[in-house]
Structures are given as C-alpha cells and as structure tokens.
Amino acid sequence: MASVLKTTHHGACPHDCPDTCSMVFEVENGKLISVKGNADHPMTRGGLCVKLKDYEKRHYHPDRLLHPMRRTGPKGSGQFEQISWDEALDEITTRWKAIIDEYGPQAIIPYSYLGHQGLVHGLNGGDAFFNKMGATVCERTFCGEGSCTAWLLTVGPTAGLDPESYVHSKFIVIWGCNSVSTNLHHWHIVKDAQKRGAKVVVIDPYRSRTAKEADWHIAPKPGTDGALAMAMMHTIIEEGLQDQDYVDNYTVGFSELAERVKTRTPEWAEKITGIPAEEIRVFAREYATTQPAAIRLGVALERNFGGGQAIRAVTCLPALTGAWRHVGGGATQFPVWEHPYKFDVISRPDLIPEGTRVINAIQIGRALNGEMNLDVPIKSMMCWNANPVTQAAETDKIVEGLMRDDLFLVSAEHFLSDTASYADIVLPAAMGAEMEDMILSWGHLYLTYNEKCAEAPGEALPNNEIFRRLAAKMGYQEDNFKWSDTECLENYVDWDSPACEGIDLDYLRQHGFARLKVGTPDDRAPHKAGNFPTPTGKCQFMVEGATNFVAPPFRQMYEGFQPGEPIDSLPDYVPSRESPESNPTLASDYPLNIISPKSHGFLNSCYANIEDKIKGQGEQFVMINAADADMRNIQSGDKVRVFNQRGAFEGVAQITDDVSPGIVVATLGYWRQLNKGTVNCVSSAEFVDMGHAPTFTDNLVQVSLAS
Ligand SMILES: Nc1nc2c(c(=O)[nH]1)N[C@H]1C(S)=C(S)[C@@H](COP(=O)(O)OP(=O)(O)OC[C@H]3O[C@@H](n4cnc5c(=O)[nH]c(N)nc54)[C@H](O)[C@@H]3O)O[C@H]1N2
Ligand SMILES: Nc1nc2c(c(=O)[nH]1)N[C@H]1C(S)=C(S)[C@@H](COP(=O)(O)OP(=O)(O)OC[C@H]3O[C@@H](n4cnc5c(=O)[nH]c(N)nc54)[C@H](O)[C@@H]3O)O[C@H]1N2
Ligand code: SF4
Ligand SMILES: [Mo]
Secondary structure: OOOOOEEEEEEEOOOOOOOOOEEEEEEEOOEEEEEEEOOOOOOOOOOOOOOOOOHHHHHOOOOOOOOOEEEOOOOOOOOEEEOOHHHHHHHHHHHHHHHHHHHOHHHEEEEEOOOOOEOOOOOOOOHHHHHHHOOOEEEOOOOOHHHHHHHHHHOOOOOOOOHHHHHHOOEEEEEOOOHHHHOHHHHHHHHHHHHOOOEEEEEOOOOOHHHHOOOEEEOOOOOOHHHHHHHHHHHHHHOOOOOHHHHHHHEEOHHHHHHHHOOOOHHHHHHHHOOOHHHHHHHHHHHHHOOOEEEEEOHHHHOOOOHHHHHHHHHHHHHHOOHHHOOOOEEEOOHHHHOOEOHHHHHOHHHOOOOOOEEEHHHHHHHHOOOOOOOOOOOEEEEEOOOHHHHOOOHHHHHHHHOOOOOEEEEEEOOOOOOHHHOOEEEEEOOHHHOOEEEOOOOOOEEEEEOOOOOOOOOOEOHHHHHHHHHHHHOOOOHHHOOOHHHHHHHHEOOOOHHHOOOOHHHHHHHOEEEOOOOOOOOOOOOOOOOOOOOOOOEEOOOOOOEOOOOOOOOOOOOOOOOOOEOOOOOOOOOOOOOOOOOHHHHHHOOEEEEOOEOOOOEOOEOOOOHHHHHHHOOOEEEEOHHHHHOOOOOOOOEEEEEEOOEEEEEEEEEOOOOOOOEEEOOEOOOHHHOOOOHHHOOOOOEOOOOOOEOOOOOEEEEEEOO
16 A cells, blocks of 8 residues: 655645635645634644635645646537647637737736736736736736825835734724634634723724724725715814824924814714714824724725725824834734835836736726727736625626627636636636745735645646746746746845845754744834824825825736826815715615625635535625615615616625614625625725726615516
8 A cells, every 4th residue: 555645834825815824734755634713823823714624625626727728619608628738828829929029918818816826926926027028017906006005105115013912002903904803813803902901983874893802993984984084083182182292293294183083073973974073082182191092993994985095094093192102003904015025026117018908807897898099908907816806896887798609718827717717718726835935924014935845736837837837938038937936935035134134944844834034913003202103204284295106016017107196185075986975876766885795605706606615605695774665665685686787696684783874784705706895896996096907896886676
C-alpha cells in the first residue's frame, strides 16, 4: 500500500474580506483535506467563518472548472467544448492581435477585482500585461474608494487606529458595518472590549446582526450619516467638548468647520436622519467625553451620493475630540495604507501609453452596450477575480453587452459564474492552496503568507501563470512576465521598509504571518501628537482647492492624469440621489429605499452556487416592514418582485420590524442563473460624490407580489 503522507502548511484566506485569516492547510497526497484557522494569529484566533470552514470542499467541488473550454452554443447557453491550453491561448492571442490591428489596443479591456486578494494573483496581477498591451485602463472602485478619497484628504495614508487596539477602547462606534457577518475577527475584539465595560454603538439603518448585539443601535435613514456627523460636531463645539489643545496643534480649518456646523443643529439633522435631536446630543456628548473612543468605518457608509462627504465628516470626529491621543482611540478605515507593497512594480503603470482612456468597472454595462459613445468600441474583455453579472450595477445592461456577438469575452474562473457563462473562452483558475502568494489585508496589520501545497485539479492554472503564458504568446519581454511567483513576492514588497524590520519571505514561510513593525496594539497611538501623513502634517478639517480623485491602486496613475472636479473645502451632508426627499417624482413610482448588503453565508457571489452554503444562508429574501407589506397585501413567505426603471428581481418576503417603513433589505451574492434576477438588477451605476464609488444604497424600488 502506498504510504499516506499528511502534512500541514501555512495558508491564508484569499477572499475579499478584511480579516485575511491565517490558515492551517492539511494536505494528504497532494490534496487539501482540511483547513483550520491559525490559533497563533491574534486576530484569526483559530477560527474561520461559516463560508471557509470547509474550504477544501470548494477546491474539489464537482462543478469546479478543470479544463479550458470554447463556447459552442449561443452566448450564455452554457454550451462549451474542452480544448487544450495551447489552443485556448492561441485563440485568445490571435483574436487580440486581430482586434489590435483593426481597432487598436484600447478595444480590449481587463476586468478584475478582489476575488483573490493576493499580491501576485490578485487585483493588480494582470495590470502589467494589459498596460504593456495598451489596453483600456479599467478603474476599479467597488469597495471603499470613496472612503479612501475622503480618508486621504482628511488624515492621509495612515492605517489609523489598529483594529486590535479596540480592546482598550471605552466607546466603540461601528458605523455602517455588519461586523458579525463581514468582519468577524474584529468583532471578537469589540466583544472583549464590551466585556471590559466599553459601550458599543452600531449605526445602521436596519437592525443587522451586529446592531442586535450592540448596547445602542442608532438607525438613521440610509445615506444620512453626513447629517448625523455634522450635528455631532455642532453639539461638541456648542457645548465646548472639543479638545482645544489637540485642535489648535494638530488640525487645519477648525474655525471654518465651526462656522459650517453652526446651522447643522441636531434639530436640523433630526428632520434628515429621523433620529431624535436629543438622541443625537446624547450620542455626541458620550462620544466626546468617553475616552478612548473608537470608530470603525464600514464600507457601506460610502454607498450614497453624499458618501464621500459623510466619511470626511466622520473622519473629523476623533481629531475634534482628541480621541487620537489614546491607545484605542481614533478611527479605522483600511489598515492597508501602512502595508509596504510596491504597487508600481506590480502594475507597471509606466507601461501605459500616454492618453490611454479609463473606463470604470461599475459602468461596464454602459460601456459594453454602446451608451457611452466610445470612439473605439470594446471588442474584447478579459475577466478574472470578478463576477460583474452578479456584483456590478445595472446588470441587465451588462448582460445585454455580453450577449453581443462581436464581443470576445475571456473568463478565468473557478466555476461557470454568471459572467463566465457568457464567455467565448473559459480558463480554469487555480484556487487558494494551489498557488503561492501573500494575501493583503485591508483589516489588520499583518503580512500573511500562503504556501502552494496542493495540486490543482484538472488543468487549472494560477492567474499569474495564465498571464505569463499570454505574455509569452504576445511576445512581451519585461521582467515581470518572467518572474516566478516567489520572485514576484521578493519584488512586490518593500522588504527594506521599517515596517518590515526583521521580516523576510523565509520568516513568513516558517511562521505564516508577521505583524508589521508599526507599534503594538497596546502602545500604538499614531496620531497622539498629530503626525498625520497629509501635506500639512495635520488632520485637515478643511482642504482648500481639493479635487476629486481615485486613489491608486484602484486607478493606476500615469502621465497625463487629469484632476477630477473640485470638492467642497469642508465636509457636509449631501443628500442621496434617490430618496423620497431628494426625488419625490421618482419616489411616487418607487417609494422604497433598498439596501443590499453582504450575505452572512456567502462571500460576495462566491459560495452562492454551493448547495449547503445556500441552505445555511437561506434563499433570497426581502425584509420589509409590516406597514409597507400590509398596503401591498404581502404576507411573510410570499414571493415578491422588487423592481424599478432599471430592472427587477424576486425574493421571499420577510415581514419584520428590523427594518423601518420605507426601507427594504435584500442581501447580495445570489446567482442570477439560480434566481429570478439579483439585487444588482435594480442598482444604479452612478457614482458617489468621491472616488467614483458605487451607490448601492442609493436606489428606490417598488415591491409587489410576484405573479
Ligand atoms: N448591490 C450590491 N452590489 C455590490 C456590493 C454591495 O454591497 N451591494 N458590494 C460591492 C463590493 S464591496 C465588492 S468588493 C464587489 C465584489 O465584486 P466581485 O469581486 O466581482 O465579486 P465576487 O463575487 O467576489 O467575484 C469574484 C470572482 O472571482 C472568482 N475567483 C476567486 N478567486 C479566483 C482566482 O484565484 N482566480 C480567478 N481567475 N478567479 C477567482 C470567484 O470564483 C468569483 O466568481 O461587489 C460589489 N457589489
Ligand atoms: N459574510 C460576508 N462577509 C463579507 C463579504 C460578504 O459578501 N459576506 N464581503 C466582504 C466585502 S467585499 C466587503 S466590502 C465587506 C463589507 O462589509 P460591510 O462594511 O459590513 O458592508 P455591508 O455588508 O455592505 O453593509 C454593512 C451594513 O451597512 C449598512 N448600511 C447600508 N447603507 C448604509 C448607510 O447609508 N449608512 C449606514 N450607517 N449604514 C448603512 C447595511 O445595512 C449593513 O448592515 O465585507 C466583506 N466580508
Ligand atoms: S472569509 Fe474572512 S472571516 Fe472567513 S476565513 Fe476568509 S478572511 Fe477569515
Ligand atoms: Mo468589497
């Protein structure tokens, strides 16, 4: 009998999740047999979430794509034939060369996101290849990029408050984040602080899982957080609760801010947010006077037209009150700002030909179906690490575009996703344990290593190997296309930076993870004495002459970059585009505001095709208040149709007072192939006021019984 060799290896969860768990992979004869959370990792603490706890099953799921395939039936029919890698890559590069000859390289667009968060195989993995080609640059702003713009303007590229330092906090505000589902390994720390006496406040328009566990749930109307934050500042300044010494020494624009918030009274905010003025006052007082006070900014905070301005207002709070003075005080956006990655080496923006156009991924439907009047039409798209048909807005337009006979779609995937099902060529991609990488985290301060320790089933290949082979066929000679994955890691991280002191790839191979040298959770107070990485070195309440921008690496910077439109020099409340107050005409047809947050049991659209994960999560539901259900004759359990001028989807009604009248909640990720439409059929591809972020919470709908 052949001997059975069981080994364990350091892994890292590659999914788009702030927690970036350090994992232990158990492998037998080249096959992943189990996964565990790394017990030594201070945030992972030995536990994984419901999505990943049996990650090995995703690796060997019977629907996993194993071979390259060519479409044989009509687009979207799911009819494919198996072909070899050589045939697939020849066909792709022959088609691309012909498109480049006829239309120029900008007729080709890459489309990727954070389906894999690795430095090598993730978001920016294909950038160098497509930059060398001269393809249209795809701007990728799905997740936090309005928040990034607001954060960078106000406090600069700081990791801010360490998520681990929350154990020292006495007042914790989880603002627009459903941590129990989406940031579980931070939630443990918040719970520890709560046990030690901290008050936990959750700000969310509906009673989410996280809101249910809070000491105080504040429920503003969607998209009105800016008004709440402005009124908090009004109260703090009116009552003299600001830390004047901190303000005088470490901030810019206090007197202008004070002038601006004068009229932003709690009574004014009550009318906008629906929160009683007295509650706003009490909240502002408690926030200002209980130190250390922490704010965790959720991605969902940016999802209305005024999202950027709202986040600027919230980001001013800890400087106004001097919360930054304390370990456990301040605010957390994306700790990734202090990770020492060399995005210019990864993406090679220097290869982008001057004048190359940029198209935003959120608006890909409009670009594909001719609505943008592009000089050069898009004739080919390559999609990897992303599933726009499920995840991007205005999906009916995307599908219309992908159905175009003259569009050559290449998709590298694990499964025949809603997007891959329209592809002309499908490429089987390798999965977590099958490739070496370091997985970035936007939710903690650790480097996390993932060893290649299992063989990919069938002929699946890692993303970077796919690009290496494509580059060879296209004749691209740059070093990037020759580096092994290990060499990439050596080149992609600034190992000489102070944050990496004592850490190298060998260390990571041995230990699986390493905390960056940016202070410890028990002593880190990065802005105790100002030291904000802004042009003024201070927290900028006011920024004169600021213009809108999308921060790299979500939008690559290159010569010829044009500044965006001017931005208000001070934060403020900016109304939503679609709300009964801002657009009564639209609201007369579509009176309900829909929120489409993350599903507890799926990871974006990942796992939403896997039977037991669907069972755990339940079928697509639509949460609705009894007042709204009654007037539509809807009972709990009825199939309902949610629709607006952009499209429709169906779900099962859940009548609950977890949502207020006027709001419906339906979570994201369910596959279009398996359901009647998805939440993104009704969502708009318009941008937020900053960073070209999406407006997923800024959408009005009507709900009726499904026929
Ligand atoms: N209505 C609404 N829409 C939203 C949001 C919302 O809250 N509401 N959230 C938005 C946010 S925050 C985000 S981040 C986006 C996410 O949008 P996407 O990134 O498009 O979403 P995913 O479902 O994670 O798609 C990732 C795809 O990559 C594939 N994949 C995973 N690993 C690999 C790999 O190693 N190689 C290759 N080739 N493929 C791989 C997966 O199988 C999956 O199909 O969605 C956005 N859409
Ligand atoms: N289980 C699970 N975990 C995930 C993901 C997943 O799909 N499933 N996706 C990952 C990704 S890509 C991301 S970006 C993160 C996102 O994680 P979160 O930041 O938690 O984002 P969401 O789940 O979209 O929304 C969180 C909460 O914000 C609320 N919200 C919506 N609009 C507003 C508003 O205008 N104001 C306020 N105050 N609150 C609002 C929603 O009701 C929701 O309860 O989660 C990651 N983790
Ligand atoms: S999805 Fe998030 S919580 Fe789950 S294992 Fe991955 S990193 Fe950890
Ligand atoms: Mo995201």
